[in-house]
Amino acid sequence: MNHDNYDDDYIRGILNGVKSIAMVGASPVNVRPSYFAFKYLAQRGYDMIPVNPGHVGKNLLGRPFVASLGDVGRPVDMIDIFRNSSHIMPVVEEALQLDPLPKVIWMQLGARDDAAAAKAEAAGLKVVMNRCPKIEYGRLSSEISWMGVNSRTLSSKRAPMPTQGMRLSLDRTSVGGGETAASDRAAKNKNDLA
Amino acid sequence: MTDRLPGFSTLAVHAGAQPDPTTGARATPIYQTTSFVFNDADHAASLFGLQAFGNIYTRIGNPTQAVLEERVAALEGGTAALAVASGHAAQVVVLQQLMMPGDEFIAARKLYGGSINQFSHAFKSFGWNVVWADPDDAGSFERAVTPRTKAIFIESIANPAGSITDIEAIAAVARKAGVPLIVDNTLATPYLIRPIDHGADIVVHSLTKFLGGHGNSLGGVIVDAGTFDWSKDSKYPMLCEPRPEYHGIRIQETFGNFAFAIACRVLGLRDLGPAISPFNAFMILTGIETLPLRMAKHCENAKAVAEYLAGHPAVAAVNYSGLASNPYNNLARKYAPKGAGAVFTFSLKGGYEAGVNLVSNLKLFSHLANVGDTRSLVIHPASTTHSQLDDAAKIKSGAAPDVVRLSIGIEDKEDLIADLEQALGA
């Protein structure tokens, strides 16, 4: 897997396939990016589980916090890690102890740990790094186009009627022409410096 | 389905647009409304808090405008865009995200005269200090960098003289200085030059010109390349510090590689207010669908007219970088291989008087202060667009007293040449 540049089909396959998502590092503070993403994904119908040992006993949008992945107590399809790159490995190691194994490890925008990714891939999991599932969902469904964002998709079909909490179709034609190769280049430069 | 790369013309027609969900209307509707209903209180709060994507009020965004934004972002290869009321509004909104009172930005000396005025006078009252540099000498930008420098601003093809800027050389200076490179790509359009491919971090346009293309609607746009790391050195508080207007959100952390476009919308457009009308957004969007066809014709005609003028005995010099003899011809071949644009200047042996005479004798060319229309246009910059500059600054910006500027339209080139012929002979 080329982690510098994902095909839309790869991301689309993941977002269409998973149903439950445990978010490690979810925050109950409503201006944190993890809160935004948690709420957005919950509204799109994903079964969201907040994981954060600092908030056990509280709820996030009606879902109780658990302290660790081991405490979830039921199978989860995807682990979305809202932690810095330096905190990824222990979370991945914990995820690989789960039975059944999750299908996907997703590291948030800005987070990347190639060694942890390799470990998860060796165990048969799919990995996404340095991306936000909210942004990717919004982009592939073109919902994000309402904010002038380049969705890099085209469609000649009637747009779905937007209703609250709907799951928008992710099955649009992806294009590379509006491709943001420049931003991938920038992300790569940043990694080269780090 | 594999990720196939569609061409520029396909994106010019399709990017951002989709048949309307309620009516199936194929052309993008003009959503002529000020505001949009919320589903419930939580939806409203989510939109206001930037937690959800959606429409609130047309000063912040509008669905017709959004199609225009995504289309220009796709054509430029950016991550996102924001459309505003004019090219000048785009420049104010961009710099408001970058500059605090007392900060500096470095700008190319060869710019549209209105931009020279905006930077020298209007921005001075905000405490934003412009430092001028020579676009033909990247070293002059490097020497102008100070700890207060926040951005570099250039035009890809400079108005009025049509000279080509070495974007990559100046991008290298910006990268070294740790500041974003802003490129005004109005005269080139992404059909001729895509500045992001050459290292630009932000692209601005006056949509009023070739992108809209029909001389009927004002508009401007800001494209975010997604390339700049705004969190570095805490130099850009609008992007990297908690924003009090949004309960402490940090824009870069929340929006990643399209954070700059979001900052322009939710901090710039929302608070300064230069929204584009949905009707203008529609007109410009329609214009963009034929951009590739029009630009090819504009460039073909411009080259023919420039060649004609270069051979005319009354003409002293023609400044068109598409001519092999032009000092910018190498840069034109590198940056704009499909054509050197359609705005250029020439000077007459008869000087100022002859220039004024020519303008009044033309019958097909319109004498007015615009460029990038389907119609061919003519102006004498020294007495109009660049009149506020002193003589030395006029010469430096390419608007010497004997210079006439043309913007070549998409008429039949034989008719344009015939009109110049009769006016030069009159």
Ligand SMILES: Cc1ncc(COP(=O)(O)O)c(C=O)c1O
């Ligand atoms: C290169 C360039 N930039 C910016 C502008 C300003 O655009 P507007 O008139 O849409 O404000 C112009 C207008 O002539 C221009 O030619």
